[in-house]
Amino acid sequence: MGEVVRACTSPVRSAIRDNVAGKLASSSRFGLNLAAAAYAVDLAKSLGLLQDRNLVWTNLGHLLHLIHDENPASAHCSLSDRQVYFFLRAFLEFDGAAFIHFAKRIEEHGSIPSGGSEERWPEIAQRLFLETYAEYLNLATDPKDRIRIRQLGERRRAKPFKGNSGRHQCFVHLNALCRLRLITAATTNDRAYTQAPPIPDGASPTAKLLRLLPDAAELERAVSAGRLYEIVGELSGRTLRHHDFHHDAFADMVHQLYRRVVSTGVSLCSLQTLTEAIQIEALVLGHKPPHAHVILNQLRSIQRESPRTIRFHVDVYGRPAYLKIS
Numbered sequence: 001m002g003e004v005v006r007a008c009t010s011p012v013r014s015a016i017r018d019n020v021a022g023k024l025a026s027s028s029r030f031g032l033n034l035a036a037a038a039y040a041v042d043l044a045k046s047l048g049l050l051q052d053r054n055l056v057w058t059n060l061g062h063l064l065h066l067i068h069d070e071n072p073a074s075a076h077c078s079l080s081d082r083q084v085y086f087f088l089r090a091f092l093e094f095d096g097a098a099f100i101h102f103a104k105r106i107e108e109h110g111s112i113p114s115g116g117s118e119e120r121w122p123e124i125a126q127r128l129f130l131e132t133y134a135e136y137l138n139l140a141t142d143p144k145d146r147i148r149i150r151q152l153g154e155r156r157r158a159k160p161f162k163g164n165s166g167r168h169q170c171f172v173h174l175n176a177l178c179r180l181r182l183i184t185a186a187t188t189n190d191r192a193y194t195q196a197p198p199i200p201d202g203a204s205p206t207a208k209l210l211r212l213l214p215d216a217a218e219l220e221r222a223v224s225a226g227r228l229y230e231i232v233g234e235l236s237g238r239t240l241r242h243h244d245f246h247h248d249a250f251a252d253m254v255h256q257l258y259r260r261v262v263s264t265g266v267s268l269c270s271l272q273t274l275t276e277a278i279q280i281e282a283l284v285l286g287h288k289p290p291h292a293h294v295i296l297n298q299l300r301s302i303q304r305e306s307p308r309t310i311r312f313h314v315d316v317y318g319r320p321a322y323l324k325i326s
Contacts, residue, residue, distance in 0.1 A: 043172070047090050059270040060090060062261055066277045079179060081236075085280050088180050088235065089228045096219045097132045098173040099182075102193075103206035106183055111194045112174065122166030129156050129169075135216045167191075182206055182235070199237030208235055229279040229289040236283065243287035245278075251302045253278065258325050268313055268322035271296070296320065 044050045049061040057065070067082045079087065091099065105112050113119050133153040140146045161169060174193050177183045182205040186192040195204045203211070212231050213219045222231060233240050245253070257277050261269040275296070279289035303310040308326070315321035 047094050049090070057264070059272040060276075062264065062266070062270065062273045063276050063280075065264065066257060066260055066273070067280060082280055082284050084180055085229070085232050085236070085283050086276075087176070088232050089276070091176050091180065092213075092219070092228055092231065093223050095173060095176070096213065096223075097135065097216045098128060099177060099209065100213055100215065100219065101128050101132060102173060102177060103182070103209045106193070106195055106206045107204070107210060111186075111192055112170075113192060120166065121170055122161040122163065125161045125166040125169040126156070128173075129153075132216070139217055139220065182209060199235075200239075201237070205235060205237075208237075226292050229276070229283065233283050233289055238286060240283070240286060240288045243282070243285070244290075245282075245298070247298075247301070250278075250298050253281065254299065254302065254323075255325065258323065268324055271299070271312075271321055271323060274299075274323060299323065 041050065041055070044061075045052055045055075047060070048058055049064055050056070051058055064086065067086045102112060105114070113121075113124065130153060133149055133156070137146060137149045137153070140149055171191070174183070174191075175185075178185045178193065182196055183193050184196045186194055195206060198204055199208060201208070212234055213222060222228060254274065257274055258269050261273060275292050278295055282289045299312075303312065310326075311324045312320040313322040313324060
């Protein structure tokens with residue numbers, strides 16, 4: 001795991017980012033300042049929502065557009081279930097190691113910082129990075145990856161976090177865990193985070209997270225197997241039932257989602273965007289999210305009915321990756 005918020009090193013990318021951030025800051029009803037807006041853009045890149053080079057939406061960026069709630073509310077409003085499912089999925093893939101690290105600390109000590117401890121935020125951040133680097137060093141098999149991870153750890157030891165840098169490195173993860181209902185924030189002079197109330201099965205959300213994803217190795221396996229929404233459903237605490245979308249209802253959903261995606265100006269709709277939007281909708285309805293291959297088979301079924309109007313486009317490996325509806 002590298003730095004969560006990566007700085008733009010290219011002057012051109014920095015100029016583009018600052019321009020986008022300036023528009024975001026000026027148009028925000030919440031009075032977001034320029035530095036915070038630039039940070040939001042960098043975080044969006046780190047979560048795979050924006051392409052690094054030209055800052056256009058990725059497949060996940062289009063998915064965020066699909067689940068966006070137009071209801072005007074304050075900056076600190078609670079996320080809808082649909083938004084929680086999306087952001088939990090995104091943070092698990094791109095920040096899951098930090099989630100697991102802090103979940104372990106919450107379960108072990110009951111709070112962060114731990115009660116009665118004199119440990120400060122720079123020390124907490126330092127431990128987060130060094131322990132995560134060590135875990136991924138044990139997983140890495142490619143020599144280049146191992147050298148890179150080892151160098152990151154050596155640089156962090158040589159230049160440990162100090163002052164407010166430790167707070168900022170921790171809060172980006174802890175606030176996300178809090179907004180996603182996995183932990184609770186206690187309002188004190190110095191921020192503290194504790195266990196969230198138990199979910200229906202009696203376990204705390206962090207304990208449930210650790211049962212599902214005990215370490216980085218299991219996290220990487222879950223990402224590779226496409227099981228993130230299955231895990232999100234387990235963490236929701238709801239009793240989900242198996243359900244197959246009716247053929248006509250599924251076709252209507254696909255057409256509605258497709259129209260919303262292409263209304264942004266793209267000529268093709270990513271199957272990843274479409275698939276994950278359907279999985280989120282299943283969770284909202286209280287259903288177990290269908291696996292990607294099940295959704296692809298249903299898409300092929302409606303494509304066979306209208307082969308001239310519904311077409312698949314493949315990626316460089318020859319696999320279906322995009323949908324085009326005339």
